[in-house]
Amino acid sequence: MAIVVVCDFDNLEPWINALKEVDPSVDIIKINEVKDKSSVGFVLAWNYPHGLFRKYPGVKTISSMGAGVDHLVNDPLLPENINIVRIVDPRLSQDMFEFALAVIMNRLRQLTQFRENQMRGIWKKKRYLRISNIRVGIMGTGAIGNHLATKLHNAGFKVAGWGRTAGKPADYKKYHGQEQLPDLLKSSDLLICLLPLTPATKDILNKNNLRMLPRNAWLVNLGRGEHVVDEDLIELLDSEHLDGANLDVFREEPLPEVHPFWKHPKIFITPHLASLPFPESVAPQIIDNYHRTMENKPLLNMVDRQLGY
Numbered sequence: 001m002a003i004v005v006v007c008d009f010d011n012l013e014p015w016i017n018a019l020k021e022v023d024p025s026v027d028i029i030k031i032n033e034v035k036d037k038s039s040v041g042f043v044l045a046w047n048y049p050h051g052l053f054r055k056y057p058g059v060k061t062i063s064s065m066g067a068g069v070d071h072l073v074n075d076p077l078l079p080e081n082i083n084i085v086r087i088v089d090p091r092l093s094q095d096m097f098e099f100a101l102a103v104i105m106n107r108l109r110q111l112t113q114f115r116e117n118q119m120r121g122i123w124k125k126k127r128y129l130r131i132s133n134i135r136v137g138i139m140g141t142g143a144i145g146n147h148l149a150t151k152l153h154n155a156g157f158k159v160a161g162w163g164r165t166a167g168k169p170a171d172y173k174k175y176h177g178q179e180q181l182p183d184l185l186k187s188s189d190l191l192i193c194l195l196p197l198t199p200a201t202k203d204i205l206n207k208n209n210l211r212m213l214p215r216n217a218w219l220v221n222l223g224r225g226e227h228v229v230d231e232d233l234i235e236l237l238d239s240e241h242l243d244g245a246n247l248d249v250f251r252e253e254p255l256p257e258v259h260p261f262w263k264h265p266k267i268f269i270t271p272h273l274a275s276l277p278f279p280e281s282v283a284p285q286i287i288d289n290y291h292r293t294m295e296n297k298p299l300l301n302m303v304d305r306q307l308g309y
Contacts, residue, residue, distance in 0.1 A: 002027035003290055004034055007046035007065060015044070015065070018279035022287045042290045051077035061085060061293040063286050064303075066277045067092055067144060070197040070224060073308050084303040085289050087282050093147035096222065096275040100148055100192055101155070103220055103246045107190065108134065112268070131156045137188025139204070140195040140223060141167055141174060142309070144275070148194065160184055164200070164307075185212035190220065197224040198308030207232035216243040222274045225250035230261070237266045248274045 003019060003026055005012055016028045031048075034040060040056045046065040053059050054077055061083045064072060069086045072078065106112060108129040117124055134157070138149045141161040149172045153159045159172040162184040166176045175184045185191070191213060195201045205221065206229040213219075219242060221228055230251065236242045244266040250259075253272055261267050285300055292299050303309060 001039065001041045001294060002029045003042050003044055003286070004029055004031050004040050005044045006031040006048045006052070007044075008048075009046065015279045015283075018283040019044075019287060021280070022283045023291075026287065026290065042293050044286060045072065047071050050075045053078055053082065061289060061299060063087070063289055065282075067275075068196070068224070069303050069309060073303065073305050074197075080305075083293075083299055084305065085299050085301050086303055086309070087277055087285065088143050088301045089277065089282050089285070090147075091278060091281045092275045093144045096144050096194070097148045097151045099248075099274040100220065100222065101152070104134075104136070104152075104157075104190060107218055107244070132158070134158070134189040135160070135187055137162065137184045137191045139163075139184070139191065139193045141170070142194075142196070145194040146170065148192070160187060181209070182212050185209060186214070188217060189214055190218045192220045193223040193227050195223045195227060196309035197226055200308075202226050203229050205229065205233065207235065210236050211241065213242065215241055217241075218243055219245040221245070221247050221249055223249060225253065230259075233267075234260060234264065237264065242266070244268065246270070248272055 005015060005028065012030060019026065019028045037056045038058050041058050041060050043053070043059055043062045044065055045062050053062070059082050062072060064086045067087050069084055072084050108131070110126060110128060113126070136152055136157050136159050138145050138159065138161045141149060141163040145161060149159050149161045150170065153172040160175060161170070161172060162175040162181060164176065166174065175181065193205060195204065203226065205219065205227045210219070210232060219233070233245060237245065246268045247261065248270045249272050255261060255269065261269060289299050
């Protein structure tokens with residue numbers, strides 16, 4: 001039985017080649033090449049049309065092509081008997097840390113401002129912040145969030161994390177549950193969102209919560225665009241409660257040309273690239289889950305549909 005790939009990527013060849021490199025005996029085909037829909041048992045997917053898999057009655061497992069699974073759990077027409085698995089990869093965690101560190105250090109050293117000064121021919125020194133001067137809050141302490149928090153803590157940052165539950169003990173301070181969210185927000189000079197998108201986290205970066213951040217705080221959203229209430233963020237930036245925001249994810253992607261984020265002087269945009277899955281790095285676990293599916297064995301990195309991750 002083949003692995004069927006369905007996604008909105010322009011080029012699937014790197015994925016197909018990486019999977020075949022791990023196990024040449026497995027057929028890897030694109031969904032438009034399927035001849036018998038009832039024979040499809042394992043799917044590798046990203047951003048497919050909702051309801052697609054009602055036409056594939058033999059599907060047992062769908063693997064996301066990345067760490068996010070909201071495109072799967074939010075499909076109201078996805079049959080309940082289909083297992084969902086996600087990608088957990090140390091490389092994704094490390095890449096997220098490196099991106100977040102770059103954003104933080106740019107903020108501390110104001111490199112963007114000096115670049116703008118250069119373009120205007122302005123020679124002007126400005127006092128910078130040091131690692132010890134700011135408190136970093138991280139919303140979401142799963143595999144990626146915990147890696148990020150631990151690495152920042154080890155680098156000398158004052159770090160606190162927040163999640164749905166207490167989770168495992170860590171070297172950094174941890175908050176959990178809705179009642180402790182204000183404690184994190186009030187103590188975060190720079191807030192990084194890495195939450196999964198669930199009904200409980202949708203719109204969580206709203207006016208009421210963002211106002212709990214200290215004045216002149218900075219927001220970094222690396223989770224999902226639906227975490228941010230766009231209008232609320234702009235209001236708090238314009239009122240100078242927040243000093244700026246780095247946004248890597250958006251409610252609609254690509255971000256529409258008319259969206260006010262584009263030209264806002266305090267918003268810095270990147271096109272959803274903070275941490276990208278590399279096919280050669282994640283292919284082994286995809287192939288492993290394929291064989292586990294075929295052999296009716298427990299799957300790796302199973303998603304709880306009720307929790308949404």
